[in-house]
Structure formats: structure tokens, C-alpha cells
Amino acid sequence: MLLLIQAGRAFARNIPAIVPNISFLGLDLSLIPLSDEDRFDAISTMFLQQKRLFTMRFGPIMLLGTCHPELMHVLLTHPDCLEKPFLYDVAGYENGLFSAKYNLWKSQRKALNPTFNSKILNSFVSIFESCCRQLVSNLSQCEDGGTVNILDYTSKCTLEMVCSTTLGSENLQKDGKNAFLHGVEQIFDFISRRMLNIHHYPELLYRMTSTCQEDRAARKVCKEFVEKIIKDKRDQASQSAEPEDVDTQEEHFRKPQLFIDQLLSISQIDRKFSDVEILDNIFTIMAAGNDTSGLEVAHACLLLAMHPEIQEKVFSEVASFFPVEEEEEINADYLKRFEYTEMFLKECLRFCPVAPHVARKNLVPIDLDGVTIPAGNVFVCSIYALHRRQDFWGPHAELFNPENFNLEHCKARHPAAFMPFSTGTRSCIGGRYAMISMKLMILHIVRNFKLSTHLKTSDLRFRFGITLRPSFKHLIRIEKRTNHA
Template sequence: MASSIPDRPEGARPIPGPKPYPVIGNLLDMPAGRTMQQLLVLSKQYGPMFVLHASDGPRYIASGLEMIDDLCDDSRFVKYVGAGQRELRKFQESAGLFTADSDDPLWKSAHEILLPAFSQRAIRAYVPMMVDIAEQLLLKWERLNPGEAVDVTADMTRLTLDTIALCGFGYRFNSFYRDTQHPFVDAMMGALSESQARQRIPPALTKLRPGADRKLHADMGYMQDTVQKILDERRASGDPGEDLLGHMLVGTDKDGKPLPDHNIVSQCITFLIAGHETTSGLLSFAISYLLKAPEVVARAQAEVDEVLGTDLSVAPTAPQIGKLTYVTQILEETLRLWPTAPAFTRQPLEDTTVGGYEFRAGTPIVAASLVLHRNTDVWGADAWDFNPDHFDPARRGDRPPNAYKPFGSGVRACIGRQFALQEAILVLAMVLQRFDFVDYADYQLKIKESLTIKPDGLSIQVRPRPGRTHGAISTAPAATPVEEPTAAAPAPVVGNRHGTPLLVLFGSNLGAAEDLATRIARDGTDRGWATTVAPLDDRVGAVRMGEASPSRADLPTDGAVVVVTASYNGMPPDNAAGFCDWLRGDTASAAGVR
């Protein structure tokens, strides 16, 4: 970080790291194409905090749990936008969620407007479109001749790009019907490659590469023009739709302000880039591990057959995806070993310490999730091994809160992480339902680094599983039908019977937690309780009286109190903020509350 103010106070505890060379610093210690993998090597040598020197200043790398606990404290730290992200936004009139600074007013507006598009209700509604694209992948693999190889990473990239385009903007790249990549993909990959390359080049040298600069301008211009055309066509249709684009076209923030077109374009490009790169890497890494773990494949296929059945003409549903617990464990374990966004960068709001090391305000500090996730104190002696049982439900309660950070942290964590996980669970389950993997080339994992990380050269063969049907009567066990939950109706009044009070409080911006609270209250009434439903803030006395800091909660000591609340990247819902402030303070007035 180029600055006249030092990053650390004079006399501060020294931070270890490799010796820098004049001018180039530690450039040789971080070889191109292996930057993230090298963090694993250097952390073993220098420990959970070390420093690297670049042409524009030091890079502090933290991976110890105590340090990550500090960096994830939103009262002290905020996201720092890295050099590669800054390069991408130079060519846009405004920044997308991924590349914006936290004090950018448009980031706050876009975040508020887009949250409903990533609610539980919205995510479940994307399932049919996700199935649509997944079926295209599966059809391609089914039509391969025996012995033909599959380029897994390339196909997963096609799948995830087409999925985010269809679910987000109603646009079809039709990647599985092309011999070559869509020009948008070429432009996107070119822009990503150049923006990453510029992180390693001193700013003065960038001006000596006019050809690369012209190409980056052209690539970004093509992406912007393509997205603007999609936006114009949607607006001209008169139907904004209910997808990401629809929310941005008609949505307003809490102050009633809409997003300007240039920011909508930036958000669309951000989602297309971030939404396809990370998920395609996750699916590819998962398959690379399953190639070497037949016992894991057998267990996963048994679960898939039980939940989805063997009739391939029946499309999976959102409730079924929620029942695929072991498939989910496979993907969570994959993200532990190779988080496709392997690090995130934070900066202190004021002078502070990280794991006992002193830093000045504004100093960028990299939280290396890739290293953090291999901490043997947390994950055990097999922390470097692929073992989905690391995420066995019985073990989750023992894991420290910040030991697993594949999606960033706090309010700037990935807004689309549930979208990505639902897509990955669905696709992996459908692949396991239909195919066995054949490791014909004895694949050995090799990493390709760009904006994210992916397996390089992952080539496999697939073999159709026996006992699959397409609408015919099957002797195999059928999947247990799962009913779609409906919106909760008001609790019926059936008389109080025993009449014990039941207070159900909720915190909810998008309706899911409120629906669940209403359902609990309805069930309570059916069982003879005297039920009341209310937002959490309605029971904080000081808030009701207009005081600045809530001092007490109006909670009964007779009967029971149930709290149902969402958390938006670590922040409370709008109707629970006062209650959350009260929880942080004196909770003595809750004595005797059950």
C-alpha cells in the first residue's frame, strides 16, 4: 500500500517473512500462476502471520484462527478492495457489489435492492431454471461415445455461466450448443486475465503495454454493451420480471432511490463473473476428489437414489435439494480444502491489533482462508485430507465460528452463496444420479489460478449407471415425495385448552423467518397454547418509547418465548436491530424468561 504513513507503529512487534529483493520485493517468492498455493508453503515456513513485499508496499498474510477472529470483527474491520478488483472497476462508471468500497453509497443501495433476489423464496424459485441448464450438461455427457473424455472444468464453466445468465437475466448463452465460446466469455476471460496480471506489474510499466490496455478496454466495452442490450430489451418488453435484473429495474433502496442504469450494468457483469467462476471451480474440485474416493461416491449415490429416485424423467425439487445432506457435506469439504475464492482482504477502521500484531488504520491484511481451513487444531490430524465427515452435523457445534470462511465475512460476504450452494448441490446430485466416474487417466490434481482457483486438465470418462429409467416403472426404490411448503396461514383460533402463554418473536426482512414464526404460532394454538406473534423490536421497551439505546425487553416470565430470526451477513433484520442492541447490553431484564 503506497502511503507516506507507515502501516505499523514504530517499534511494533516484527512480522516474519522472506527477505525482499531491491525493486522487485518478494516477486520471486510468489510465482505467477501459483500465488495462492504458495501461501500454503510460506505459512508452514513463517507461521500464521507473515509479510510479503510488492512494488507498491507490503502484503500482510494472516491465517491463524485468533487473527481471523480479529479480522472478522465488523466493528473494527471492513473490506479492502484489492488491486485486481480495482482494475476491473476502472473501466466502469460505477462499481458492482464485488468491487465497490464499503462506503460507496451505490453499494449500500444495490445491496438493499438485491437482497430479496437472494431470499430463500427467490432461491427456491430458481430451481427449474437450474434444472434446465443441468439437463443440457447431462444430455451432452449421455451422448458421448464409449471411451470419450469429458473436460470437466470446461463443461462446468459452461454450465454455471449459462445458469447465472438464465436465472439472473433471462438470457441464454447456449454454451452447450456452440463449438466455440460465446464472445462474451472470451471478453470476460480476457478482462480477468489482464486485471490479474496488472497486480504483478508496477503501475509505471502498465503504460508500456498499450496493446494490452486497448484489449482490456475493448473487452470491458463488449461486456458492457452486451449487458446494456439485455437491460434495454427487458425494459422495452414492459415486464421487468422477478429475477436479479427485474429487482434492479424496479427496486428502490430504503430511501426510495432506484439504481442508475450504469450501476445495473456493473452489477450484472459482477454476477456473471463471480457467479460462474466460483461455482464451476467448486463442482470441478468436488469431482476431482470423488475420482479418488469410491466409498464417498457410493454413499452419496445411495443418498441421491433415496431422495431423487431412479426415474430420470422426474426433475428434482427444492425440498429434495434440502434433503441431500451428504452431497452438501461433500461440497462443504471441497470448499474447505480449495475455497474457490481462497482469500479476502480486510482493513482496520482505526489503529488496532491482529493476533497481537499492531497495525495502522487502513492497512490491507489478507485473510488466507485456504490456509485457515487446514488448521489441525480445528479439523484434526487429517486436516489436509478430503473427508466429508468433517462436516458431519454432530461435529458442527464444536467448530469455532470463524474457522470456515469460504465466502468472505460480515456484511461484505458473498451475497449469492446460497444460490451457488443450491446450484452445486443440484448439479452434483443429478450427475451422481446418472453416472459413475472413470479415472481413465489417473488424474493428479493441478491448480489453475486466475480470479479464482480451479483444477487444471481435469479429464474423466463417465459411465451411465444401471437401473435408471425414463418414466417407466422401476423396481428400484422410489424417492419419497416431498411436499412444497406453502406460506403459513394465520393461526386458527381453536380455544385455549391449557392456555399456557407462547410468545413467538421474529426478525425478518424478506419474509422467510416471519413465515416460520407464524407457522410455529399456528401449531402452538392447535396444541392449546395462547399464542402471540410479533417482531422482535416490538418487545424492546426503550425502542417503543423512542429512546436511543434500548435498556429493557418486554419479555414474559410465564409460558415460553420462541425467537425466529434471520441474519443478513451478520447484521440483524430491520425489525430486530433494537432487540440485537439490547442483547449486546444489559440482559438482566430477561431473568426468568424461558
């Protein structure tokens, strides 16, 4: 068996390898005794020290790693590298876009791409606006000048956004709503914990843990709630099945196009989505939407508080355009006016990419960096390390600076040096959704509150996890702006 393993790895003999400091029977044990923060630092350093392709160990498995933009772009856009490896299996919901194997994912993604077109995203703006106003109202109830964990508020806001655009706000008023929302949060947490514990990967071992029982209970509650909504939606559709004329369709696009309605519509006229596929994709969209927007806006608020001069630039721009004239509708095109705010948000995504690492498996042999790599190998790409490479971002890559995204710097930089939502056909389907919702949240927060903190950028340390979270809470002092000044 050992000879077979060695023969299978022969292709890698000329690829730089990370030699573990602590090993036993060939297993890398060097990361086990480290804290989450030290583990994250060690892995980031490992990627940054290896400028191109290298090998590393995950238990008995050899992985290939890189943070080079050219290699990452080739891997993530390669038509034969679209499979998700075993690392994603523990998430469950294998009939949804996040965890689905290649063949199922391919047919689903083709059918679902139109559900995130510009017209549909514009139809969500009214929902986003309503949730942002509620966010401001919730923050206004805090002590003026008091300190809050801003993530508690941004995650609640984005969960309301994603639930409303996925299921419909009227469904969140039904019995079981609170249990459903609590269950969603629990499931996200359980997935994160299991993915980071290799001894929880075997299903038999995981079933022996108390976490497994809690995980199953949360999934059962959420499944029953969504199944009831699916049934109600199908009943409504069967009662109003008459075709719409062109004018009615145009008016229809001005109303929020709920994701569950889109899924059911696809099931009727195009690719057939089963109930389990509908359920799994709803959770995929909800998980991605909540983690991406809620966490990143909390990061953004912390960075605004750390950099008062940048906060004032954002506020000046917001004050110039917001509020809009009453007759002017807020939509994605209107939001393009906030150019500096967008530069700021992109720098937040560079500095704190929500998903610090992505992984892929090649389905056939591929040539990469002068090496022919057999099928079935697992690649890990570090977006976090990519965004901190001094050879692409300059000698001050560790500093937070929105000017990294002015037109001159963007033109001079490698086009693949920035990929906050991954890249290629298996990138995040909701990237534009996230940018619209995040920009609106920042506009409303900065317009109504002044943020400050005693923390500095140099204090930022992150914990190793699926998503990028700091080692401390997003504690921010908020002061109400008088007359938005």
C-alpha cells in the same frame, strides 16, 4: 520519504515478518522466478507457518496476513474493515458489489440483499433443473467410457444458469448472444491475468499491452448487449405498471425472479440504481456465479473420481431420493434431504475453496492481536490455509474426508474454521445460490454417470490465481449408468 515509510510501519515492529529470500532495494523478489504452482505452494506454506498475524511484502507495499479463524473472523466482520484494497481495482466494474468502494457498496448491498431471499432462490430451481438436464444431455453425447475435461461442461452449464437467472433465458436467444457469452469469458480471464501482474496495475502501462485492447473490445460487446436488454425491460415495465394484488404477488414469486428485473424494480421504488450500476452489478453476479459453481463442481467431480467409495455413498443417497414423485416439487427444502451430498460438497469447498484469498483495508485504526494498526493498512486472509490448519481440522487435514462435516465434528470445531464464501456483511451475496445450483448439478451428474480417473489426491497442485485452479485439466472418464444403477 524512507523515514516516513518506516515511521508508518513502526506499529509492526513486534509482528512476525516474512523475510524474502531474494530482495532488491527492499522489494521482495523471491516469488517472481517461480512457476504459478510453486508460487501458490510458497504462499500457502508461508501462511501455514505463521499461526497468527504476520507481515509480508507486495512490491514496495507492506501487507498483513493471517489464516487464524479468530483473527479472520474479527477482520472480515469488523464494521471498519469493509473496504476493498487496491488489489481489486484492476477488475474494473467499480460500480458493482465486487469492486465498489465502501460507501457505494454499503448502499448497494442493503438494497440488493432481498434479491437473494429464499423465495427468489426457490424460483430459480426450475431454471437450474433445465440447465442440469441439458448438462446431462451434452455429456451423454460423449463417448461412453471416454475422457472429458469436465470443466468445459460444468462452466457452460453454470454460465447458462447465471445468464438465465440474471438476464432471462429469452434474452439469450437474441442476436449477439454468442458474442456476449464469449466476451464474458474473455473479461473474466483478463481480470485474472491483470490482478496477478503488478506491472499491469498502472493504467498507463496496461494501455500499452495488446491484452488491454482485447479487454476493451470484449467489454464493449457485453455492454452494448446488456444495455439493449435494460432498455427492453424498461419498455416492458412501463407498459404494465398496474399494482398487483396479494394472490398475484404469491403467484409471481413462483416464477423466476430475474436479477435484472429486481435491479430495475429497486431503481423504481427504493434506492436509485443508475444504468452503469445495473450493468456492473450484472457482471459481478455473473462472474461470481460462474466461477463459484462451475469451477467448484468440476473440482467435486474430480474428487468423486478420485474417491470411488465416496462416489458410491453419494450415488446411494441420490438413488434413494431421486427421481422424486411426480407431484413433489424440487425446491431448496427438498434438497435438504441429501445430507451426505451436502457434507461432500462442503468438504469440496474446504479442500478446494474457489477464492483461496480475500483482502480488506481498515478505514480507521483497529486493535488486532494486541496491536493497534493504523488506518489504511491492507490485510490478506488465506481461506485455503485456514481450511488446512491441523490445529483446527486435525492431523489429517490434507486428506479429503466428508466426515469432517458430520454433526459431531462440526460442533467440536471453531465456528470460523470454515468460510468458503468468506464471512461478514461483505461475504459472497450468492453463497446460497451457489450451494443450490451445485447440489443439483452433482445430483444429476452422479445419477447418470460413473466417474473415474487415474489421478490421486496427492497429485493435486494448484496455480496461483484469483480462483483456485489445478495445474492440470479436470480430465475424467465418464461411463453412463444403466437405469441409474
